[in-house]
Amino acid sequence: MNIVWKAEYCTGIEVIDTQHQHLVLLLNNYFADQPQQEVSPSVAWEMLKEFNGYADDHFATEEHLAQQTHIDETGLWIIHKGSHDYYIKRLKEFQQDLEQHTPRAVDKLMAFLSYWWVTHISGEDQELAKALKDALIA
Numbered sequence: 001m002n003i004v005w006k007a008e009y010c011t012g013i014e015v016i017d018t019q020h021q022h023l024v025l026l027l028n029n030y031f032a033d034q035p036q037q038e039v040s041p042s043v044a045w046e047m048l049k050e051f052n053g054y055a056d057d058h059f060a061t062e063e064h065l066a067q068q069t070h071i072d073e074t075g076l077w078i079i080h081k082g083s084h085d086y087y088i089k090r091l092k093e094f095q096q097d098l099e100q101h102t103p104r105a106v107d108k109l110m111a112f113l114s115y116w117w118v119t120h121i122s123g124e125d126q127e128l129a130k131a132l133k134d135a136l137i138a
């Protein structure tokens, strides 16, 4: 599986787009390294740590922009933050699953990561970017 970067994923906000492209690159690297077979638990562990760390930085970037443009008290941001919080919560659950050697935990983690990032980047982050840009020119 390979995620192809599409023009519609761009938000027009450079710092966000650069980080999103890096995330897609990371995902593709992990998927490409393990074609058609299950990722080993140690690689899954490394992947989980990397996606936790990078997501923290990325969510902080979006939160900082929301604060700077004073949209951080709007419903849009509250829902957006809820999505980020959901991701963090799910990754903690995956961490427990990996620790407990839950069957198919690695497959589920990889499916979650690719699905969550692609849908978040192409959906909610587009809405967020629009609100950020509207606030900047208002």
Ligand SMILES: [Fe+2]
Pocket: 016, 020, 058, 062, 121, 125
């Ligand atoms: Fe994002």
Ligand SMILES: [Fe+2]
Pocket: 062, 080, 084, 120, 124, 125, 128
């Ligand atoms: Fe986001």
